[in-house]
Amino acid sequence: MKTNYYDYIVVGSGIAGLYIALLAVERGSVLVLTKGSIDDCNTKYAQGGIAVAMAREDSPELHFKDTVAAGAGLSDPEAVGILTEEAADCIADLIRFGVPFDTLDGEITLTREAAHSVPRVMHAGGDATGEHIEVTLSRQVRSSPIKVLENCLASQILVQRGRVVGVKALDSHTGSTEEYACKFLILAAGGAGRLFKYTTNSDVVTGDGIALAFEAGAEISDMEFFQFHPTVLRLPGVAPFLISEAVRGEGGILRNVEGRRFMPDYAAEAELATRDVVARSIVYEMKKTHSDRVFLDVTHLPSRRVTTRFPHIYRFCREHGLDITKGLIPVAPAAHYLMGGVKVNIWGEATIPGLFAAGETACTGVHGANRLASNSLLESIVFGKRIVQRTKMTTAARRSRKKSGKTISCCLPEREALSKVPSLNLPNLQSVMWDRVGIIRSGKSLKEAADILAMYQGLLARPSDRPAYEVTNLVLCARLVTEAALLREESRGAHFRTDFPRTSREWQRRIVFKKNGTK
Ligand SMILES: Cc1cc2nc3c(=O)[nH]c(=O)nc-3n(C[C@H](O)[C@H](O)[C@H](O)COP(=O)(O)OP(=O)(O)OC[C@H]3O[C@@H](n4cnc5c(N)ncnc54)[C@H](O)[C@@H]3O)c2cc1C
Numbered sequence: 429m430k431t432n433y434y435d436y437i438v439v440g441s442g443i444a445g446l447y448i449a450l451l452a453v454e455r456g457s458v459l460v461l462t463k464g465s466i467d468d469c470n471t472k473y474a475q476g477g478i479a480v481a482m483a484r485e486d487s488p489e490l491h492f493k494d495t496v497a498a499g500a501g502l503s504d505p506e507a508v509g510i511l512t513e514e515a516a517d518c519i520a521d522l523i524r525f526g527v528p529f530d531t532l533d534g535e536i537t538l539t540r541e542a543a544h545s546v547p548r549v550m551h552a553g554g555d556a557t558g559e560h561i562e563v564t565l566s567r568q569v570r571s572s573p574i575k576v577l578e579n580c581l582a583s584q585i586l587v588q589r590g591r592v593v594g595v596k597a598l599d600s601h602t603g604s605t606e607e608y609a610c611k612f613l614i615l616a617a618g619g620a621g622r623l624f625k626y627t628t629n630s631d632v633v634t635g636d637g638i639a640l641a642f643e644a645g646a647e648i649s650d651m652e653f654f655q656f657h658p659t660v661l662r663l664p665g666v667a668p669f670l671i672s673e674a675v676r677g678e679g680g681i682l683r684n685v686e687g688r689r690f691m692p693d694y695a696a697e698a699e700l701a702t703r704d705v706v707a708r709s710i711v712y713e714m715k716k717t718h719s720d721r722v723f724l725d726v727t728h729l730p731s732r733r734v735t736t737r738f739p740h741i742y743r744f745c746r747e748h749g750l751d752i753t754k755g756l757i758p759v760a761p762a763a764h765y766l767m768g769g770v771k772v773n774i775w776g777e778a779t780i781p782g783l784f785a786a787g788e789t790a791c792t793g794v795h796g797a798n799r800l801a802s803n804s805l806l807e808s809i810v811f812g813k814r815i816v817q818r819t820k821m822t823t824a825a826r827r828s829r830k831k832s833g834k835t836i837s838c839c840l841p842e843r844e845a846l847s848k849v850p851s852l853n854l855p856n857l858q859s860v861m862w863d864r865v866g867i868i869r870s871g872k873s874l875k876e877a878a879d880i881l882a883m884y885q886g887l888l889a890r891p892s893d894r895p896a897y898e899v900t901n902l903v904l905c906a907r908l909v910t911e912a913a914l915l916r917e918e919s920r921g922a923h924f925r926t927d928f929p930r931t932s933r934e935w936q937r938r939i940v941f942k943k944n945g946t947k
Pocket of ligand 1: 443
């Protein structure tokens with residue numbers, strides 16, 4: 429093990445992994461393991477931007493208020509306070525690393541997105557924010573002493589005497605496995621968007637970080653809260669492509685297949701309501717009009733504004749035969765962002781010593797039951813920086829308070845065997861999740877899914893290659909999402925059940941899973 433020793437091992441090379449690696453290398457040796465090439469991740473697809481209170485009419489307090497409102501009673505106020513207060517300092521790091529945020533007359537330009545009360549979203553290249561961040565950070569990493577191993581999938585966390593001591597990884601080109609030892613292991617492996625049939629997520633986003641942490645004995649929280657993005661391009665034969673929230677922020681209007689604007693029927697904020705409200709409204713409207721899509725209309729906006737503000741979206745649609753300045757954009761909701769994940773405290777520490785989690789893998793509690801748009805890139809850097817700060821502290825200073833708030837602790841229950849289940853493969857798993865654990869859920873659909881998923885888990889063989897590891901991890905995450913959704917007998921934020929359509933004060937608590945938790 430000694431030859432493969434690093435002070436920090438970071439799993440994942442999206443914004444969270446690369447930013448942490450760049451800060452950590454000032455303190456010690458760093459290894460980044462990433463299972464595809466360095467830029468295979470969700471980060472590079474982020475369009476809208478990154479939220480920070482910097483406008484004259486804005487303040488961290490107002491950003492706090494909007495974040496907590498979106499979180500529907502489950503955001504952790506301490507974590508949100510940190511997010512909004514420490515945002516500007518971390519954004520300054522991104523600027524120092526060279527991220528070219530858009531400016532006008534020397535001032536950073538800010539846009540307004542749904543559920544933000546003022547313009548506060550910084551962007552780069554118009555709607556190519558994530559790509560600029562990813563390219564800039566990976567260039568910095570490549571020219572630093574950080575060691576990066578691509579095509580290297582972290583497959584197991586190594587724990588000795590209750591402390592994380594390293595990680596096992598599979599080289600997916602050679603098929604060989606290797607153990608790497610470290611002082612601090614940081615999971616920055618992204619969310620689990622590939623759980624669903626329709627998703628905006630990259631194909632590397634398969635819940636690996638959450639599954640690894642769960643198997644090692646860490647606590648996993650808030651898994652029932654999965655955000656579905658309301659407006660994802662629905663063109664036959666074209667992979668789901670996000671039509672950013674910012675398009676509605678700039679004045680885009682949603683129309684049903686009959687051409688009628690429908691959002692004012694569902695919410696006073698109309699197109700600028702929170703994502704869960706807009707996604708559900710679209711589903712209802714699609715049902716009403718017997719259609720699998722609605723339309724986003726920007727034809728009333730000056731075409732120059734559309735092409736300069738959304739060059740990436742404009743170009744993508746144009747390449748697929750649609751000029752969005754002249755024609756309506758067909759859209760439907762798709763799985764987008766996992767609010768839950770590895771439970772961490774305000775220093776990014778998981779519940780096993782030596783283990784940290786950041787970015788979409790982590791559950792810091794800032795998003796509560798629903799994420800405010802453009803807060804996830806921000807969360808990745810704010811809590812990423814805190815991880816590195818934490819590792820610099822003395823052991824005594826590191827002793828921290830446990831996270832407060834009401835929780836229900838559980839383990840995955842055993843379930844009755846079914847006589848027949850759809851065969852276990854990725855498309856069937858994704859259909860089970862989309863059809864039964866999607867935007868609109870019920871006790872019946874969740875119970876059906878829970879039974880099928882428990883059967884799937886029993887059918888899994890020991891994985892030996894990347895696809896097998898990914899399906900194994902997705903099945904585990906699918907069980908965590910479904911069992912949590914079944915337990916939560918209410919509707920809140922992104923979690924909506926037809927049999928419990930109201931929010932219940934009794935459920936103002938988090939659901940936490942642990943491998944050997946309370947039955
Ligand atoms: C289309 C789209 C648009 C978005 N727009 C915005 C936006 O405008 N603003 C915003 O704030 N958020 C946005 N989001 C969300 C945001 O992009 C993500 O939450 C964020 O980029 C997550 O960063 P991350 O570093 O945690 O994970 P990712 O960027 O997903 O990176 C995960 C990394 O982990 C690696 N990995 C996974 N498993 C393993 C393993 N077992 N071993 C080794 N490596 C592994 C992957 O290969 C990848 O490198 C968007 C998301 C999508 C999909």
